[in-house]
Amino acid sequence: MLVSDIKSRPVYSRLSIDAAGRRHLVLSDAPRPLEAAIDGVHAAAGAIDYWFIAATSTVDGRPAPEPAAGKDAPIERRAFRALPHLLDRLSHRLAQETVGLRLYSVGEEGFIWDIARLARDAGLEEAELRSCHAGSLRRTVFCVHCKTRTPQVTTSLAVCEGCGAHLVVRDHFSRGLAAFMGVQADAEAPGELPPAEELFR
């Protein structure tokens, strides 16, 4: 059985603000309320920025600051049109950031692990990033044969976008590649495919 409780499968717990951080940047792949995304908003030391993907052309990604209420840290919200819009601004932001920042991401696994990769490339340590899965369980699948990443896979069997191979989607997850491993299903008996089940909704 290739789909199993394999150890590389990430385990997530609900996000909470790291009290040791001096600035906080929370990223979400959907317009969920900040308090629904993360605990400890009202106890945070330092400003919180909340960036989310609104998936609509009616937003422009500009900062919408909120005056700090009472003793709470100031919060600034930015709504982005799409993932590339958010990632583009995030790269700029991380290039200018200083040690003391904490990054948080909440969303589908494809999203949070793309953020993890970007954060690592920007020099963030594991201790400075917290990630939590929310939403669909669909997977990004890495074809071990042609190295193509196929996003948004919901079934146990997927067609590789690169080489067209029918891949068994394994539970073996790579943090480095931000994807689940996919191996050719009919490698030993060409054309003999197991039935595809919708597992990752």
Added chain:
Amino acid sequence: MSARTMPLRVAAAEPLSPRLKAFTLVAADGGLVHPSGPGAHLRLLLRNGAAVHRNAYSIVSSPDDRSHVSIIVRRTRDSKGGSALLHEAVKPGDVIEAGLPANLFPVVRTARKHLMVSGGIGITPFLAYIAAFQAAGTPWELHHFCRIEERAVFEALLAHAPAGRVHIHAGNAFGVLADRLARQPLGTHLYSCGPALLMEAGQELARSLGWPKARLHSESFGGAAEGGAPFIAVLRRSNLEIEVGPQTSLLDAIEAAGVDAPCLCRGGACGQCVVEVAEGEPEHRDHFLDDDERASNRLIMTCVSRARTPRLVLDL
């Protein structure tokens, strides 16, 4: 564990100040010295009559140049013999036995920038760091704290380094650090080496500015292994009872009794010398055991730790 050693010949011994002396050591057989990396130290076996001192010194020369190794020795005021011996008795041409270089203070290869904070003679590992960073082109910044009267000595030691990266703070000028720690780009790692108070203050400041533990690195030298109340160590498996004197470390006493005990750094950092305690309560002075392990009183690092009880029974 009997550590492998190598003989080194003193090629030059040069006073830098009344208390600092630089030694250039070459392989006694005329070949290349053993490879090492930035931050590595050398443990010299210094024989003074019947006494053997095992003093560790950071290698200050570039690890890429294996024609020699250089160290700088500070003569401590209450020297137990090692640094006084090097300052007074060791002359060019002498051959000294040394352990192979070991590194308990390595550079973090994934760091984007290296921020170094040193105090006094704690500059030594950073001289090798700087050579490596300059060769690799990695950004770095050094803040060195020293007494006013020693400023010129450290300026001379750092004279070859790019001026914009080196900041020497003489006298009581620790305050500048908060501003620098608050402005470091993501991916910066902090290294500190020097007096315990300076290192603790620097790390505490960094933590308060949001630096996670993974970015903080420090090397303590000396201090930890200083003596204390005498006690009896019972080596259960060897069936021996040994006296640990006020100026002797537990590890030295075990070795003097002829028992082969595990060890590596002899500074309470590496964890090699850890031994099970069957009876008695250890006085932990190491940097290796975690809080739970300390509280359990089941383990001891023989190189630096001592006993709170008159007797300590060890599984050795």
